[in-house]
Amino acid sequence: MKTTITVNGEARALDLDPRTTLLDALRETLRLTGTKKGCDHGQCGACTVLVNGTRINSCLSLAVMHDGDAVTTIEGVGQVGALAPIQQAFLTEDAFQCGYCTPGQICSALGMLAEVAANQPSQETTDLTGPIRLTDDELRERMSGNICRCSAYPQIVAAIRAVSGLPA
Amino acid sequence: MSSVLDWEATPNPVKENRAGNIGKAVDRYEGPLKVTGTAPYAYEVEPPSPPAYGVMVSAEIAAGRITAIDTTAAEASPGVRLVWTHLNVPPQGPRPERYDFFTPSPRPALQSDRIYFFGQQVAIVIADTLENANAAAAKVAVTYEADAPMAIFHDHLDEGVQPPGEQDTEIGDFAAGFAAAPVTIDDVWRTPLQNHCQMEPCATTAWWDGDHLTVNTSVQMVRFAQNSLAETLMIPAKQVRLLTKYIGGGFGGKGSFYEDLVLAALASRELAQPVKIAFTRQQMMHGTVHRPATVQHVRLGATPEGRLTAMSIMTVTHCDSRGNFTEHASNFARSLYAAPNRLTGHRLVRMDLPVASAMRAPGEASGTLSLEVAMDELAEKLGIDPMELRILNEPDVDPETGKPFSIRQLVRCMREGAQMFGWGRRNLVPGQVRDGRWQIGVGMAAAIRGNMLLPAKCSFSVDAHGVITVRQGMTDIGTGTYTVLAQIAAETLGVPLGDVRVEIGDSELPPAPGSGGQFGAATAGSAALDAGMNLRKAITEIAVADSASPLFGGPSQDITFQDGVIAIANRSERLADLIRRNRPDGLTADGEIRPAADARNWSQHTYGAHFVEVGVDTVTGEVRTRRMLGVFAAGRILNWKTARSQLTGGMIWGVGSALTEGNSVDPRYGSLINQDLAGYLVPVQADIGEIDAIMLDEVDDKANPMGIKGVGELGISGAGAAVANAIYNACGVRVRDYPITPDKLLAAIMAR
Ligand code: FES
Ligand code: FES
Numbered sequence: 001m002k003t004t005i006t007v008n009g010e011a012r013a014l015d016l017d018p019r020t021t022l023l024d025a026l027r028e029t030l031r032l033t034g035t036k037k038g039c040d041h042g043q044c045g046a047c048t049v050l051v052n053g054t055r056i057n058s059c060l061s062l063a064v065m066h067d068g069d070a071v072t073t074i075e076g077v078g079q080v081g082a083l084a085p086i087q088q089a090f091l092t093e094d095a096f097q098c099g100y101c102t103p104g105q106i107c108s109a110l111g112m113l114a115e116v117a118a119n120q121p122s123q124e125t126t127d128l129t130g131p132i133r134l135t136d137d138e139l140r141e142r143m144s145g146n147i148c149r150c151s152a153y154p155q156i157v158a159a160i161r162a163v164s165g166l167p168a
Numbered sequence: 169m170s171s172v173l174d175w176e177a178t179p180n181p182v183k184e185n186r187a188g189n190i191g192k193a194v195d196r197y198e199g200p201l202k203v204t205g206t207a208p209y210a211y212e213v214e215p216p217s218p219p220a221y222g223v224m225v226s227a228e229i230a231a232g233r234i235t236a237i238d239t240t241a242a243e244a245s246p247g248v249r250l251v252w253t254h255l256n257v258p259p260q261g262p263r264p265e266r267y268d269f270f271t272p273s274p275r276p277a278l279q280s281d282r283i284y285f286f287g288q289q290v291a292i293v294i295a296d297t298l299e300n301a302n303a304a305a306a307k308v309a310v311t312y313e314a315d316a317p318m319a320i321f322h323d324h325l326d327e328g329v330q331p332p333g334e335q336d337t338e339i340g341d342f343a344a345g346f347a348a349a350p351v352t353i354d355d356v357w358r359t360p361l362q363n364h365c366q367m368e369p370c371a372t373t374a375w376w377d378g379d380h381l382t383v384n385t386s387v388q389m390v391r392f393a394q395n396s397l398a399e400t401l402m403i404p405a406k407q408v409r410l411l412t413k414y415i416g417g418g419f420g421g422k423g424s425f426y427e428d429l430v431l432a433a434l435a436s437r438e439l440a441q442p443v444k445i446a447f448t449r450q451q452m453m454h455g456t457v458h459r460p461a462t463v464q465h466v467r468l469g470a471t472p473e474g475r476l477t478a479m480s481i482m483t484v485t486h487c488d489s490r491g492n493f494t495e496h497a498s499n500f501a502r503s504l505y506a507a508p509n510r511l512t513g514h515r516l517v518r519m520d521l522p523v524a525s526a527m528r529a530p531g532e533a534s535g536t537l538s539l540e541v542a543m544d545e546l547a548e549k550l551g552i553d554p555m556e557l558r559i560l561n562e563p564d565v566d567p568e569t570g571k572p573f574s575i576r577q578l579v580r581c582m583r584e585g586a587q588m589f590g591w592g593r594r595n596l597v598p599g600q601v602r603d604g605r606w607q608i609g610v611g612m613a614a615a616i617r618g619n620m621l622l623p624a625k626c627s628f629s630v631d632a633h634g635v636i637t638v639r640q641g642m643t644d645i646g647t648g649t650y651t652v653l654a655q656i657a658a659e660t661l662g663v664p665l666g667d668v669r670v671e672i673g674d675s676e677l678p679p680a681p682g683s684g685g686q687f688g689a690a691t692a693g694s695a696a697l698d699a700g701m702n703l704r705k706a707i708t709e710i711a712v713a714d715s716a717s718p719l720f721g722g723p724s725q726d727i728t729f730q731d732g733v734i735a736i737a738n739r740s741e742r743l744a745d746l747i748r749r750n751r752p753d754g755l756t757a758d759g760e761i762r763p764a765a766d767a768r769n770w771s772q773h774t775y776g777a778h779f780v781e782v783g784v785d786t787v788t789g790e791v792r793t794r795r796m797l798g799v800f801a802a803g804r805i806l807n808w809k810t811a812r813s814q815l816t817g818g819m820i821w822g823v824g825s826a827l828t829e830g831n832s833v834d835p836r837y838g839s840l841i842n843q844d845l846a847g848y849l850v851p852v853q854a855d856i857g858e859i860d861a862i863m864l865d866e867v868d869d870k871a872n873p874m875g876i877k878g879v880g881e882l883g884i885s886g887a888g889a890a891v892a893n894a895i896y897n898a899c900g901v902r903v904r905d906y907p908i909t910p911d912k913l914l915a916a917i918m919a920r
Binding site for chain 1: 813
């Protein structure tokens with residue numbers, strides 16, 4: 001099926017098997033392998049990308065559903081030598097070990113910060129009347145869809161906190 | 169062979185640490201690639217031509233045989249290139265009767281109609297796309313004749329046999345000592361089967377160039393996998409190049425390798441096209457390995473003053489029907505506390521279950537969950553602080569072997585941890601502290617994990633730019649190997665860290681045993697230090713013999729290496745200049761480490777103390793860790809940042825072991841009930857509160873020439889027990905069947 005997806009700012013015209021997930025289209029068709037497959041079932045968050053600015057699990061979405069969408073993957077966040085602040089913060093805080101969950105964590109963090117900025121509440125949000133305070137509990141709740149088996153969780157919190165510009 | 173005493177007496181650049189590279193919180197060497205998604209893991213490596221995709225089909229019974237396997241529909245499915253079952257898979261080397269971790273041997277895939285465990289691979293489909301391969305794999309129709317599997321471990325506890333080549337160890341007379349003890353603990357703890365759940369499922373990309381095979385795969389042990397694969401394919405090992413540059417987590421589960429590697433190699437040869445195969449998450453649960461369940465019987469006898477007079481842990485555990493692996497949950501106790509009468513041992517039940525093997529801190533991770541809680545129970549019975557009880561029973565020498573400890577700072581870990589954590593402020597009586605709906609409790613436990621050094625080689629090169637390249641067939645599974653090797657090289661050759669390159673994860677590089685048993689940094693690093701020293705020597709010889717060098721004439725022993733400059737007294741030149749003049753193509757030196765002949769004269773371990781604060785909701789049974797502190801003594805620390813991450817990572821695994829992680833066997837099918845990450849609950853971000861790991865200053869000169877030890881497995885040892893003890897302090901209830909899930913905790917609270 002003919003599908004055009006804008007990936008990291010570049011329009012990509014694809015002819016896809018309708019069964020292909022967005023994750024496999026990125027990894028296998030476009031060879032953007034920064035987005036990882038940890039479970040293929042929406043259980044781990046390794047495949048998180050931003051679609052029109054919103055974070056999703058790309059393994060749970062068929063690529064052909066994204067005709068006309070703008071997708072940002074880790075490759076579009078920053079590059080070696082020109083790291084985005086969140087990537088630099090992950091490096092500085094040692095917010096990963098094996099690195100396999102990391103692209104998903106970083107894309108998820110970017111999406112999450114946008115959700116907080118848009119004042120979208122979570123289960124941890126206690127006050128719905130004012131702007132959301134990104135407490136540690138709030139941050140942890142919102143990042144719990146991204147498993148890190150190496151368990152760099154505290155460092156991930158520190159890295160996100162370092163770039164969030166939001167008070168705890 | 170070298171002696172530990174030589175290591176102790178001989179200075180070296182790592183010990184001297186003049187440039188301060190050792191211990192420093194250096195960012196990960198390969199970190200920029202990982203945070204940008206440009207580190208290629210096994211399935212992502214670009215093959216020389218477009219690959220075909222393999223999908224495996226897994227058995228749906230736990231024991232029995234395949235009576236028919238119909239592949240016609242799969243073969244006729246679009247894009248399919250090949251379907252193999254036991255009926256048509258190419259010949260492979262024979263599987264030995266039993267195999268182990270360190271001895272390479274054939275691991276043939278799809279060998280017969282016999283099924284030994286649920287999830288065993290029974291067929292492979294290769295197609296032009298992943299979608300076509302998946303669709304075709306679903307069309308492989310397998311008919312089985314199922315036997316009733318022996319699958320429920322707890323129904324067969326009395327059928328355990330002595331693991332091959334092992335004996336119980338008894339010192340003194342345990343039975344008499346225990347019978348005579350005025351205060352005793354006698355309880356049974358259960359730990360469940362656990363899955364590694366590395367985030368990267370096992371995967372291989374393979375291709376052939378003539379009769380030479382290249383495989384990119386995800387394994388912890390390079391040479392072991394290379395040699396075993398060559399034996400499986402029945403070709404010389406030199407025709408197999410195995411690469412494993414980036415590994416998405418191992419934790420012991422990638423200590424061996426699986427059918428993805430063998431079948432990708434075979435299929436790419438057959439099709440003359442690169443092939444890639446990955447396990448699905450579901451296949452990972454059954455088709456790789458797991459930590460087996462244990463039942464641990466702990467008996468402690470003590471005097472009213474708190475001196476242990478008798479101590480025993482007897483563990484029953486299980487492995488697969490053809491296996492040997494034993495979860496040595498009793499072993500660590502042999503070195504932990506003094507007691508004149510002691511008995512430890514293991515019994516092994518062979519079951520129709522998937523293959524049991526090592527998972528992060530095999531032995532200690534399970535064993536500390538019993539003994540370190542038993543000590544807490546004993547302390548309560550005696551009315552002694554649980555930390556003081558441990559200190560009272562601190563041995564002067566290894567209580568079982570009588571050997572001296574290389575160094576043992578367990579008491580210091582406990583005392584300093586207690587102070588930092590505020591241990592003294594806790595309420596001794598359980599169930600007294602409340603914070604809203606939460607009952608609050610604190611607990612502590614000791615940590616111990618053995619230390620090992622294995623043989624390894626390494627090479628160092630310097631080029632005409634003064635850049636040092638470290639080459640070693642070692643792996644980095646997230647442990648920080650790349651980074652610590654770079655630090656050792658920078659310190660040894662006196663160059664800036666930015667002038668070091670590290671090449672690992674390749675079977676063509678000097679062999680190292682790989683990552684496992686927290687021996688990686690010490691083993692790989694010691695070989696690297698030796699290579700660095702040999703390169704220094706070679707550089708020195710060239711400098712003092714080169715009349716164009718200011719260092720000409722020596723004296724050699726006064727040479728220094730610093731900031732990319734070599735100097736003798738006030739005569740100096742840039743290392744790059746010397747090499748450019750004398751060795752424009754570069755200069756290489758090899759190094760090697762072997763265990764010292766007398767290393768076993770000491771009892772060598774890493775130690776720590778865990779302190780945990782939990783909240784227990786006594787209405788829902790929910791437990792939250794609020795605060796965790798670990799204080800550790802593990803030799804010289806090479807990199808404060810990566811070591812600390814290893815330790816806190818391990819501590820979080822301890823939280824998982826205590827609260828959420830465990831798999832169960834379905835008695836009907838012999839399958840694991842939790843088949844993915846939705847059912848098997850590893851800790852997630854919201855499960856972890858404030859956490860810190862402190863590393864005490866320590867040098868263990870008897871461990872290796874650098875005085876370092878491992879940290880990868882120490883953090884988990886004892887962490888779960890501290891959580892369990894904190895739960896008791898919070899609500900006055902003990903659950904001895906891990907994990908302590910809300911259902912069990914609530915039942916125990918209600919029963920009280
Ligand atoms: S791969 Fe998509 S959530 Fe795990
Ligand atoms: S860094 Fe390994 S899973 Fe997160």
